[in-house]
Amino acid sequence: MKYQYSSIIGDVVFDNQFHVVEQGHNLFKKYPNLQEPDEHHKVKIQMAMRDKKFFAAFVKDNIAQTKQDVKRSVIPDNHIVHAVNLLEELDTLINTIVKRLREWYELWNPEFSKSIQSHEKFCELIAIKKNEDLLKEINIDRKHSMGAEISPKDQDAILQLARRCRDLYTLRSSTQSYAESLLQENYPNLCTVAGSAIAGKLLGHAGTGRRLVMMPASTIQLLGAEKALFRHMRNKRSPPPKYGLLFQHPFVQSARKSEQGKHARALADKLSMAVKIDYFKGVYCGDRLKKELEEKFNK
Amino acid sequence: MKASKLQGVYEEGRSLYTQNLAPGIRVYDEALVTVKGIEYREWNPTKSKLAAALVKGMPQMGIKPGSIVLYLGASTGTTVSHVSDIVGKEGIVFALDFAPRVVRDLVFVAEQRGNIAPILGDAAQPKTYAHRICAVDVVYQDVAQKDQAGIFIKNCREFLMPGGFGLLAIKARSVDIAKKPKQIFREVRDQLAKEFTVVDYRELDPLEKDHCLFLCKNR
Ligand SMILES: C[S@@+](CC[C@H](N)C(=O)[O-])C[C@H]1O[C@@H](n2cnc3c(N)ncnc32)[C@H](O)[C@@H]1O
Secondary structure (H helix, E strand, O other), X not given: OEEEEEEOOEEEEEOOOOOEEEEEOOOHHHOOOEEOOOHHHHHHHHXXXXXXXXXXXXXXXXHHHXXXXXXXXXXXXXXXXXXXXXXXXXXXXXXXXXXXXXXXXXXXXXXXXXXXXOHHHHHHHHXXXXXXXXXXXXXXXXXXXXXXXXXXXXXXXXXXXXXXXXXXXXXXXXHHHHHHHHHHHHOHHHHHHHOHHHHHHHHHHHOOHHHHHHOOHHHHHHOOOHHHHHHHHHOOOOOOOOOOHHXXXXXXXXXXXXXXXXXXXXXXXXXXXXXXXXXXXXOOOHHHHHHHHHHHOXX | OEEOOOOOEEEEOOEEEEEOOOOOOOOOOOOEEEEOOEEEEEEOOOOOHHXXXXXXXXXXXXXXXXXXXXXXXXXXXXXXXHHHHHHOOOOEEEXXXXXXXXXHHHHHHHHHHOOEEXXXXXXXXXXXXXXXXXXXXXXXXXXXXXXXXXXXXXXXXXXXXXXXXXXXEEEHHHHOOOOOHHHHHHHHHHHHHOOOEEEEEEEOOOOOOOEEEEEEEOO
């Protein structure tokens, strides 16, 4: 009696003492009447596979298989999470360098900088328009401006930075549209109930939709409040958190302070349902879920 | 540089080293030291729980030149690379992790060394990778999961040779953050003692806060 075993390193044929008869590829058809080993034979097989002559193949074939597995592991969630995280990083980055740009530019033309609040508009305008024209727009005569005369070289350095800032705003907005469209495609129910910004952050925290699906609603409710939660669990005198990033949701924001915890809880329940429907490719019912949520507290 | 009590592990002053199986290549940011033409990699006990346990006095670890090791929770290969140095060309390390992101880096490490077989898989489901490995001399596990001890016992039953060693790193906070670490460690110890002979046990504070490492021997 002989046994067949399919290992990652190929086919292996064992005799009834579980010694290796032959190892190679497409072996089984050479041997008539091969038996499937049962559970308690497996131990002996695992032991027979310890032979040093198999090690090189174990390494090589596991590397090859794992490369394919890693390749196939990439899902839309990975792209969503990168885009969502990039958005947060861009906000920090843009904020830092635009502040620098303002400070620097104000040596040259403080009046124009002060006349315009939006950072984005500011970068856009100074990147494309001439300084004289900007002064004209705010009716300032160069002679009465606090701005210093600076060399073309200095001006150029400042405007280089302005153009890069403008480019980063463009990148930010295209990244946002990209993330939103992926979220809409893959998580339509979650998007409707949470809004795409919070939907993205929920996925970012969980890492993948699969993990979000496995989470109990009570965990979703507290995503983003991990620090407060740990503090509470170590020391019960520290109050338990009521919500994490769900706090940003209008449904929680608009509730009375004393009701916010309850609202977050109900919202988390619906989000949990929404993401499950998305993950298992159920039919779209986001509007209904949202309506149910709102009605629950309007009575 | 001198050999320590443990085969394949070297010491110089208070630092531990392993002989670099892939000379010239760093795996993380460890120091490389060449003595008499042989290159060693410093084994940092704040980055590797196994090194931490040795620094804290664990007298043996069951891993030696030629060993066959199943490493669960391999991550990007920090500790795995030192285990790979120790078992050397005659040994093999089956290194498993379920996170594709870290396995991507692990594959690069495996390709440089020739004795690491990387696997993308879930340690809680030994049947799914049984055909990719063989019975082993040592099971090492560091997965920071809720049912750490249960997963470990399952893998040892499935793959560990009689008389083989099991090393289990426990992170108290992933079991239950409300309980005292000491109590969790005691519970795990009792759970392990039903199955194995618990040979040694080291708390890793302050090198790794609220962690400990168990060394067990299969009966
Ligand atoms: C603390 S890290 C291990 C660090 C590593 N032992 C070292 O010292 O270099 C824990 C790893 O276990 C992995 N992990 C957690 N649960 C797992 C499971 N069920 N199966 C496989 N890997 C798991 C995680 O992806 C993570 O990379």
